[in-house]
Amino acid sequence: MTPDAVAARRAEDALWHATDAVLRRTGAGWTAPPRHPARKAAAHRADAEPPPRTAPPEPTTSAGEEPAALSPPRKTVGRWTVDLASPAPHLAAAVVRALASIPQGQETKTDTAGPAAMVRVWGPEETTVLAETTEHLDELWPAMLAELHEGVSQIALLGGRAIDGFTDFTTHGAVFINAARLTGGRTGLPGWVRLADALVHEGTHTRCNAAAFSTPFLKPATHPGPSVMTPLRPDPRPLTGLFQQTVVLVRQSVLYRLIHQDAPLSDPQRKAVADRRGRLLEKGFQGLDTLGRYRAALTPAGEAVHAEAASLLAVEAAQEEAHAQQLPGGRA
Numbered sequence: 001m002t003p004d005a006v007a008a009r010r011a012e013d014a015l016w017h018a019t020d021a022v023l024r025r026t027g028a029g030w031t032a033p034p035r036h037p038a039r040k041a042a043a044h045r046a047d048a049e050p051p052p053r054t055a056p057p058e059p060t061t062s063a064g065e066e067p068a069a070l071s072p073p074r075k076t077v078g079r080w081t082v083d084l085a086s087p088a089p090h091l092a093a094a095v096v097r098a099l100a101s102i103p104q105g106q107e108t109k110t111d112t113a114g115p116a117a118m119v120r121v122w123g124p125e126e127t128t129v130l131a132e133t134t135e136h137l138d139e140l141w142p143a144m145l146a147e148l149h150e151g152v153s154q155i156a157l158l159g160g161r162a163i164d165g166f167t168d169f170t171t172h173g174a175v176f177i178n179a180a181r182l183t184g185g186r187t188g189l190p191g192w193v194r195l196a197d198a199l200v201h202e203g204t205h206t207r208c209n210a211a212a213f214s215t216p217f218l219k220p221a222t223h224p225g226p227s228v229m230t231p232l233r234p235d236p237r238p239l240t241g242l243f244q245q246t247v248v249l250v251r252q253s254v255l256y257r258l259i260h261q262d263a264p265l266s267d268p269q270r271k272a273v274a275d276r277r278g279r280l281l282e283k284g285f286q287g288l289d290t291l292g293r294y295r296a297a298l299t300p301a302g303e304a305v306h307a308e309a310a311s312l313l314a315v316e317a318a319q320e321e322a323h324a325q326q327l328p329g330g331r332a
Contacts, residue, residue: 019039077130133195158179177195233245252279
């Protein structure tokens with residue numbers, strides 16, 4: 001539940017060891033760099049990998065042959081060295097899957113007048129925002145940035161409508177984030193805060209997927225489990241989706257507390273951060289309550305995560321209440 005780069009590295013080691021074993025066993029002949037999302041996609045295409053106990057592609061709602069096996073263009077951005085992905089077949093195919101998973105009429109309002117989401121090239125402005133974001137994360141929550149470094153190897157920037165962001169286990173290691181989330185929001189949140197939110201959100205899905213590959217959180221008889229209503233999606237989702245969303249919401253609540261406490265913000269920005277944190281806490285308790293009704297479906301590892309999430313969220317809520325009581329006239 002709490003960020004742990006060492007545990008994340010162990011989970012990633014196990015996942016990529018299994019991926020490489022599939023490629024060797026099937027003779028797929030794919031020579032992408034180690035731990036590259038395109039390598040994971042090649043293993044899935046080989047159709048010899050056991051079905052992972054992970055969540056299906058989960059867009060955050062509001063596309064030949066693979067490229068040559070060259071080392072990815074990793075770039076040091078702020079305090080993180082990561083591949084700022086250019087459009088590629090394995091990424092385009094993931095976007096197609098994500099778009100197909102969105103129920104009709106449930107697309108986000110992001111650029112609704114434009115074309116559907118697609119991977120686009122990073123520009124200097126987006127790179128600057130990412131650098132600012134990583135610097136703030138390293139100062140506010142270094143453990144989170146360290147964990148992201150272990151699990152996220154590519155950041156794919158999306159343009160267009162319908163998807164704010166998502167991860168896809170088939171391209172494990174890549175996170176997809178709409179470029180609109182790197183800009184100031186209508187609520188007053190600055191671009192770096194919105195990007196930090198997106199990275200924690202999608203990076204946590206990546207962490208959950210890697211962990212669940214070795215240590216399932218749901219019992220096999222219930223995987224993927226019944227479809228249930230979840231805090232972050234308007235349509236019913238598998239129980240795996242609810243489980244991961246709950247972890248995401250707890251972590252986002254922590255992120256916004258740290259930003260509110262220690263980040264350099266204007267008064268309107270600080271109020272926007274506080275308002276967002278309040279909504280995240282509410283959704284987090286909603287997720288915990290719903291997941292609690294399905295505790296029989298959880299493995300011991302899943303039970304442990306559920307208990308830790310409940311404990312952490314209770315602490316976050318108590319801190320929120322204590323802060324509100326100290327303010328003249330209410331929250332800010």
